[in-house]
Amino acid sequence: MTSFTVPTRQSVSEANQALFDALEGKLGFVPNLYATFALSNNALGTYLALQSARSSLGPKAREVVNLVVSQFNECRYCLAAHTVLGKMNGFSDAQIIEIRKGTATFDARLDALARLARSLVESRGHADAARLDAFFAAGWTQENLVDLIVLIGDKIISNYLHAATDVPVDFPAAPDLDEVLAA
Known part of the structure; x- marks a missing residue:
């Protein structure tokens, strides 16, 4: 099976670097799964928007x-x-x-x-x-x-x-x- 390496801030796009910085500020670290979304130039931002969207569920x-x-x-x-x-x-x-x-x-x-x-x-x-x-x-x-x-x-x-x-x-x-x- 192909092995996946968790991307670092330096290895992702500028847009994803900004998201890494925001996650670091909010959580104190960038969880590996979030970092893995950054293998795509778009997926991390899209996923974070979905995850932080307003909901009627508390x-x-x-x-x-x-x-x-x-x-x-x-x-x-x-x-x-x-x-x-x-x-x-x-x-x-x-x-x-x-x-x-x-x-x-x-x-x-x-x-x-x-x-x-x-x-x-x-x-x-x-x-x-x-x-x-x-x-x-x-x-x-x-x-x-x-x-x-x-x-x-x-x-x-x-x-x-x-x-x-x-x-x-x-x-x-x-x-x-x-x-x-x-x-």
């Missing part, structure tokens, strides 16, 4: 979706990053594990969101009628549904990029779900 809801989709796609990179972000958004280790399984029974609204997100990725977008009804019954709106689908697309992009490139994970590794469930 930070906790977004992390639920990110964790569910990343687990389904078995993306070690995104699971590691979103485990950190999930904790920053107030989820416990046990809650993060449950979310990764596709449920969030500790919160009825987030549970309906997690279950629908899992259903959508499993069925490649064909919403299960019962999951969709439960989503709306939990107080989510049609706007939330559209934003959920956009967020799933966002996460699939980064999951697939890591799957194709296998660049090093520069976040603490997320626990292996099978090992946690077997314990």
Whole structure:
């Protein structure tokens, strides 16, 4: 398999160098997966615009979706990053594990969101009628549904990029779900 090297600031276009500088200022470093987007002159800016776009889903809801989709796609990179972000958004280790399984029974609204997100990725977008009804019954709106689908697309992009490139994970590794469930 072709080996991918994470690009450095010096090896990317001027436009991407400016994005690296902005990421460094905001995060304190440029995550390897973001740097890998910079192999394209356009992809990093496009992806950052998508990721930072306004959404009717708040930070906790977004992390639920990110964790569910990343687990389904078995993306070690995104699971590691979103485990950190999930904790920053107030989820416990046990809650993060449950979310990764596709449920969030500790919160009825987030549970309906997690279950629908899992259903959508499993069925490649064909919403299960019962999951969709439960989503709306939990107080989510049609706007939330559209934003959920956009967020799933966002996460699939980064999951697939890591799957194709296998660049090093520069976040603490997320626990292996099978090992946690077997314990």
